[in-house]
Amino acid sequence: MNTFLLASSSPRRSEFLKQCHYQFFTQPSNVEETFDPTWENDTIVKELARRKAASVAANHPNAVVLGADTIVVHNGKHLGKPANVAEAKTMLMALSNSTHTVYTGVAILHGNKEHVFSDAAKVTFDELTPERLERYLQSGDSLDKAGAYGIQSFGAIFVSRIEGDFYTVAGLPLSKTAKALEKFHIYPNIG
Template sequence: MNTLILASQSPRRKQLLEQVNLSFSIEPSIVEEQMNKEDTPEEIVVSLAHQKAYDVFSRFPHNVVLGADTIVVIDNQILGKPQNEKEAKEMLQRLSGRTHQVFTGVSIISEERTESFYVRSDVTFFTLTEEEISAYLRTKDSMDKAGAYGIQGIGATLVERIDGDFFAIMGLPIAKVVRILEKFHIKSDH
């Protein structure tokens, strides 16, 4: 039986894998992520996921390694994790009342094969008041998340609708991942 390693410290990705009864260990990637600014968001997010997975695979080559990355895009610009509250506020103001894209890239690597893909979801925010933005910022939920919000927590109150995979927006398109892991002989314990 192959051993699955999650190349991420994301509590959300860990939670999603546990939710579907997958056995895995966590070994965070330590790679310095490289982004080619001329690539499309789709190419960038798959490349980032692959870099993470390959970094861990190079240290644990007899395992199956899962790497993932999520980016938020509006007006063809990637919104990363905010560096401070001011930046988080600017991001939320920009997303307010508009639709943006969330891309989650996944790369799964073993000795026998590599599978990489991305999932795109469209997220529409309500028009947010200054008070709503300030209240959300006070929760500190925005600080470690691309685009300055997390859809799975209190940030869900900012979202008017989604068109796509909720779990991909959260950080991992779990249904698709489970199906692809079966090709690597990784199955959930249910």
């Protein structure tokens, strides 16, 4: 059985894989998350996911390595991880009472074999009241997530509707990822 590595420091991605009974090790990548602004959104997340996986795979050539990346796009603007609370507040106010799209790319590498895909989901926010927004910002939950919210945690209080896979919004489309991992003979360990 091949060693399975998650090229991510995301506690959410790690937790999702654990919930699905995968046995893996975490090895964060140190990839600069820059991209050509003329690229299509699905190209951005696929390329960043591939770079993350490749940076870890370079040091672990016999391992199956999974990298992932998520971006939030609202009115054509990319919303990454906010640098501070003020930036998080600006992002969340822009998302208030509107619909945005979340793109997640996944890359799985093993030797010369590569499987890269992306998925997208639309998320609609309620109108954010100042009280809910301030409480959320005080929690610190906004600072390590694209778009300044996590749908699987406190940020769920803003969401009124999702069109697509919940796990795509959360950062790892599990059904598609499981199917892709099977191509590398990586399966949940339930025995």
